[in-house]
Amino acid sequence: MNSLKVSALFLVAVMILAGCTNQKILERTSLTTLLSYDKAEDDKITTTAVIRQINPDLESKVEIQSATEATNRGGLVNIELKTSKKIGAGQLRVALFGEELAKSGLNDFIHTLKMNPEISNGIYLGVVEGDAKSLIDSSYKNITDIGQHIFQLIDHNIEQNHALSPTLHEVNRDNTSQLANFSLPILKKEGEYIEISGIAFFLEAKMVGRLPSQDLLYAKMIRNDFSDGALELAIPSSTIESFSEGSDKEVKIAIDSINSSRKIKLVDKTVPEFDFTLNLEARLLEIHSGLRITTIEEEKKLEKAINKKIESELNRVIQYSQEVNSDIFRFGEHYKAQVRKANITEEKWHEMYPEMKVNVTVKTLIVRDGVFQ
Template sequence: MVNRLAVWLFLILLLTGCSFLPTNIVNEINLIQGVGYDLAGKNNIKGTVVFPIIKKGSSYSEVKTAFGQSSKEIRTKLSNETRFRLVSGQLRLTLYGKTLAKQGINDFVDTLNRDPSIGSLIQLAIVDGDTNELLKMKKYKEENISIYLQEMLDQNMEYGRLPRTDLQTFLLQLFQIGQDPYLPLIKKVDHNIQITGMAIFNYDQYVTSISLEELFIFKALLDQNRNGLNRFILKNGDKVVLETLNSNTKYKVKIVNGRPEYIIHLKMKTKLQEFAPSKKKRQAFDKKKYQKQVEHKLEKNALKMINQFKNHQVDPLGFGAKYKEHYRGFNEKQWKKFYPNVKVRVIANVDIRQTGIVD
């Protein structure tokens, strides 16, 4: 009996251990949902955090700015002016200014990767301009700007032209041998925030970008095209808008004397959405003729983009990784030398399946 009592007492004593556990009570912390970093002078970073203040009746997002050398230093400085502790477990969006991205963002991504409380599905994006200005926009004061931007990007990746990117894909590409990462590029245009293209990196440094018009072909080359509209202006000014029903991209790698040669097969099944012949006169849609012309256009655009990558020595399509998969004697240094002159052929195969309910 005494024994049992002693055990119970001991167990009750153990409960004091619970006080060792750190607690996060939801209305006694500030949940950072979005952060932005800009370059501010030499070696100085301007950090901006956005966290919601939820009150009965009215909620708004609070934006705070501080200067520092590292992201966690900025956070420490920021907590000097916040009511509650700042925590990053609900982070959804990180933005980097273009000028900062040109110097490399590895140091900032490292802390996201290191922190166990940060999920891998958060969105990263590059801002053409000042992230601070973008996050401070009055229009989104009432609305939660971090969630707004995250959902905007998610939506465009799912249904629009943007290829899928998030922290995980960025890290994967950053560490992958023979591949460079890419992130969406957004910009403040008047009173709106727009996606303007894709930022292409060399390792962690921003190098070049591709425009919104080129994103369709970029996504197709990444074999992520599921559905999306694209307009083609053909030889004699005929306008054709096609909706992708099904798209499939295959890379064939041929090794000639240890050097790779690529043939990219782009297969697309599409549906005609809009057809505006230059003659301004209704005519029946000549499937065969236009398929040929669209194919030609696609091939030309794809090659143009690949040449742009080659000139900038960036490899977002992962040609190097594909070379490595097919060639046992892969050597990274040698590949870097090969890359600007590597032979790439694109063969497009567009099948216009449906023309709608008219011919």
């Protein structure tokens, strides 16, 4: 009986204490789903917030507010003055940066975001071609909630292996690493739509280069193992002897259901030099009607042509990262892991990285032949 009384008293005490806590009532709070930052005149920052307002009938509307101040925090305070409810950051999904600001450096913004206890480290970061405010504050015929739309756009393309994951956690990890750099997707307004137009390369948290969206899957192949994906390739028509004479010098093919696994082996620590081996399993999804693959030998020739093409593209992407000296592929971390007692600084690695040599080998296996005749 004494035990029951103690338990009951404890339960009552918990209920009383819970009732005394500072509760955030949804009707009194605005939910910020997206924040963007742009460089303004006089070293000021334009902060733009996409805010979802909830009314007592649980109906919601989206409003966009902007402010230009000397600091990010000052901009948010100014935005608070324009809203009738407290702005909460607990539902923040995306933070975007204008291209000019990205080129000047994002260290302070990454630090501010990661230090805010309300913000999840799983939010996505991205760069906008031109001005981020213009992209957000434009009118879109088929987009009612711009914050949720951009979040779903990035999330969907990560799932489809069309983009590298740019969460705050991953970006902060690479930004604080001495031997790696981070990348962000680039967004662009295209008429009535928003699209991912490329990948931004960063060095010391400053945007130093970019590649188009067509190279995103190649970047993914270098950086991660993955399953599922699609790729269009142009291979020499001479690959298959049965191809019609007088045709174009190149023929387009499409492969999908790609499963990739890679192996990175350091073979010379002084250069440094790596052997990069990529194993692909793919289905031939589309091929020119003039091609007839009727034998195992022709299938192997096609696989070799795919290997050669992908090797060329991977070499090009790696070499570009060396040109801008942005190691988004974490070769420096592979170097450190494979060199015993490696005592290498950030400065030393970025002296070595442009001179790094990578021997790329691709091994493709076509696992289905539904289009073969």
